[in-house]
Amino acid sequence: MSLRLKALSVHFFTATGAVFAMLAMLAAVEAEWSLMFLWLVVAFVVDGIDGPLARRYDVKTNAPEYDGVLMDLIIDYLTYVFIPAFALFKSGLLNGWTGWVCIIIITFTAVVYFADSRMKTKDNSFSGYPGCWNMFILVMFATTPSWQIITILTIMIAAAQFAPLKFIHPVRTERWRNINLPIAILWTALSGYAAWVDFNIGVPTITALSITSLYLMFVGIVQQMIPEKSV
Numbered sequence: 001m002s003l004r005l006k007a008l009s010v011h012f013f014t015a016t017g018a019v020f021a022m023l024a025m026l027a028a029v030e031a032e033w034s035l036m037f038l039w040l041v042v043a044f045v046v047d048g049i050d051g052p053l054a055r056r057y058d059v060k061t062n063a064p065e066y067d068g069v070l071m072d073l074i075i076d077y078l079t080y081v082f083i084p085a086f087a088l089f090k091s092g093l094l095n096g097w098t099g100w101v102c103i104i105i106i107t108f109t110a111v112v113y114f115a116d117s118r119m120k121t122k123d124n125s126f127s128g129y130p131g132c133w134n135m136f137i138l139v140m141f142a143t144t145p146s147w148q149i150i151t152i153l154t155i156m157i158a159a160a161q162f163a164p165l166k167f168i169h170p171v172r173t174e175r176w177r178n179i180n181l182p183i184a185i186l187w188t189a190l191s192g193y194a195a196w197v198d199f200n201i202g203v204p205t206i207t208a209l210s211i212t213s214l215y216l217m218f219v220g221i222v223q224q225m226i227p228e229k230s231v
Helices: 003-029 033-056 068-088 097-115 134-142 148-159 177-196 203-225
Strands: none
Touching: 003 033, 003 134, 033 068, 033 134, 033 177, 068 097, 068 134, 097 148, 134 148, 134 177, 134 203, 177 203
């Protein structure tokens, strides 16, 4: 297979995320939350794989007629923001007016963040929380905290999108990647399992999911606090 065909295949692989987004939305409309999250986890896996493939086959050079970054952002907004926000609103986890407040905050702030040309740092991390509302909302489904806690956390995370805080990309951020990437893979496996069993998970799984979520949330900030040693 030529490099051009390989590069085109990467674009088409990325585009499958839109299909998984539609399947997740269809499940969400029927309130089949476990199935919805399973499709979102599949889309999350695709998103984690297509980037390295795009760089390996240099899609910008070998298939420049398609903008892989734009394609990725469209799909990410659907799978990271729009569908999870809909699920949170319809789930019953929020109390009346707070559902409206949260989905307005999530969808509005995330689209502004996604369009921010300053969202990436020099080490391929993110400046501000990277709008991964799918991760937050999945954890809310798994842990079922009170509506007050969900509302407060939603406001805090929305603000964190625009704060001068660093959040890692598990694949592209090189610093501590030998730890960060396995933890991200573990988080994905735990999330898939939780959705597979309809969130009927025990304390050990909830604990592991919470710990890995907190790690991925704060490890970039820890990196900011601990300067990297110059070689």
